Amino acid sequence: MSRIRQQNVFAAQWTPNGGALGAPDLTVADNQIFGENVFSEVVQRQRLPKEVYKKLSTTLAKGEALDTSLADSVALAMKEWALEKGATHYAHVFQPLTGLTAEKHDSFYAPTGEGTALASFSGKELIQAEPDASSFPTGGIRATFEARGYTAWDPTSPAFILENPNGALLCIPTAFVSWTGEALDHKIPLLRSMDALSKSASRALKLFDKEVSRVFTTVGPEQEYFLIDEQYYFERPDLINTGRTLFGAKPPKGHELDDHYFGSIPERVLAYMLECERELARLGIPIKTRHNEVAPAQYEIAPIFENSNVGSDHQQLTMQILQNVARRYGLVCLLHEKPFAGVNGSGKHNNWSMGTDEGENLLDPGDTPHENLQFLFFCTAVIQAVNKHQGLLRASIASPGQDHRLGANEAPPAIISIFLGDELEKLFNAIESGAAGQSTPESFLGLGTPVLPPLPLHGGDRNRTSPFAFTGNKFEFRALGSSMSLGLPNTVLNTIVAEAIDYLAEELENELGAGKSLEDALRPIIQRSYAANKQVVFGGDGYSEEWHAEAARRGLLNLPSTPDALPYLISEDTVTAFSNYGVLNERELHARYEVFLEQYITRLNIEAETAASIARTMLLPAAVRYKAELLAAEEPELASELGELTSDFIEVIRALESANLKENHAEDDGPLVHAQYMHDTVFPAMGAVREVADRLERVVADDLWPLPKYSEILFIK
Secondary structure, three states: HHHHHHHHHHHOOOOOOOOOOOOOOOOOOOOHHHOOOOOOOHHHHHHHHHHHHHHHHHHHHHHHEEEEEEEEHHHHHHHHHHHHHEEEEEEEEEEEEOOEEEEEEEEEEEEEEOOOOEEEHHHHHHHOOOOHHOOOOOOOOOOOOOOEEEEOOOOOOEEEEEEEEOOEEEEEEEEEEEOOOEEEEEHHHHHHHHHHHHHHHHHHHOOOOOOOOOEEEEEEEEEEEEEEHHHHHHOOOOOOHHHOOOOOOOOOOOOOOOOOOOOOOOOHHHHHHHHHHHHHHHOOOOOOEEEOOOOOEEEEEEEEOOOOOHHHHHHHHHHHHHHHHHOOOEEEOOOOOOOOOOOOOOOEEEEEEEEEOOOOOOOOOOOOOOHOOOOOOOHHHHHHHHOOOHHHHHHHHOHHHHHHHHHOOOOOOOOOOOEEHHHHHHHHHHHHHOOOOOOOOOOOOOOOOOOOEEEEEEOOOOOOOEEEEOOOOOEOOOOOEEEOOOHHHHHHHHHHHHHHHHHHHHHHHHHHOOOOHOOOOOOOOHHOOOOOHHHHHHOOOOOOOOHHHHHHHHHHOOOOHHHHHHHHHHHHHHHHHHHHHOOOOHHHHHHHHHHHHHHHHHHHHHHHHHHHHHHHHHHHHHHHHHHHHHHOOOHHHHHHHHHHHHHHHHHHHHHHHOOOOOHOOOOOOOOOOOHHHHHHHHHHHHHHHHHHHHHHHOOOOOOOOOOOOHHHHOOOO
């Protein structure tokens, strides 16, 4: 039996009624289960004493420090609720610089000395725990022998219950800090940046005669992912070790027919999606959309907007649920940015906006954006921030997976630019030229038949090639990788926009102090700022070679690789902005720079060693066996052709092994030079091995080739 037929038999074993182990009752409406496993505001109101609940709510709404006297009352209510949900343990959940989620489970129960156990959970245990700080990436902040670190409760992100067939766990979102006070995670700087932007935006709003208690930033990440049969996954050491396929010839069919995008969702996959959404609903994560993505076996899930820190926590949880539930259906969820060469990779579009505690979206242009001075002010601040900190934004989304994806004809280019849309770009150009500018009257698209209604047209088309696009009432930072935490990119956005808001607000305060009206004071400020930063605005094809040349003429940065981008994490402008706003000090920034370089080097080293091992121990023997079969079958011409390929293969394998020898690495020259060596020398050596291996895959007999092929992995559901 051929391998393809074997896989078909395996895939056919899944049935709608028996595919998922412990599948939930999908007949229950989402509105009946939403948030049922969350220690939400509703649960707090029900379980906390009235005065405690009122004090807690007021404190959180104002973004003030939490009175520790509340902690014992909250802990008691949280414990009783969790025990009723079947929880036996609790965990402080945090986001170290690995980009993953970390947790340590502690039992509620302790022996009483009388042969029984008593459940206990104090305010102290709720507020603080002590994991080992030296075992996580610290960038030199903590030495191995300096192990102490703390997790601190984030009361603005609600606790939740994770269920398991054998029990349940109370999860408490926390921040992770070293004993010396430095941030060791993605949450602390994100919270600090939210505070910074709130302060700056609130200051600016006073100039528009608006008093607000707080301004929040919101995110709504669109998560792309691949689903493949788990049998294929376990037959691919490269997928297991690196998350992507290091070998694989292009199949006869990819996504050229555009038949997968928004297509009918396969029954097995839809059943998986429904269960994921039910689990996410129970955890209070508001999923809005699901659909097939462009590449075969690729899909997308997207939530409704939430406050940035809650949205970031929920995004980490979403990735975990996507991967966990997949296994119940005999599937594996791949979150790597480029798991398959030659087909589209996966991103995570970060929809970002600003809003007041009264519900006003500061990036909503309204029906007459040319008259909406407040919108023009905040939009101008974003343009100025993105232009000034192009390199930092690119660094915030740098990773080995992104090096495969960014700049290809499938994802935003490595050049950071802003798409405003036709209407807004014309408006800003008019303001720059000194004209008043005006809005495009609302128009409608007739469809040629009275059966179909006329459709209202937006002021501009969408641009999927732009890394940073305005999309109606928000900016979509489209360049994030699918496996990434939202923490750092949103920390960067919040901080650089806070800086730009303060810059413009100071100018506006000076003009208003001179007795000018708001409009007379603001328009010249917007005019100057846009004129100085308009080079970052581009509405054309970001994939074209012409844009690369044009971007260079405009002076925009083109940072195609991670080693090119990461130095901007510690540039003078970055250190100044992050230090001034108390988001990350210079030591904390350098720590992240060191951690990300080390992760880049290590991941490429793992890929290189895996590629060399597969090539030498799996693919080369298959080629040799097939050559022997051809000789035995008296096919000398075919054997000779294969022999030449095999010789080429041995040569490139040896070159890769030599490039990745420890003594040939540039470790002594510092992490940046070492990372550049991995990118410039080891990575091309891997590519050379792959090129020959993929040629061999096309000629070696199918029953001898040891790896499942793309035509199987991507198309057998």
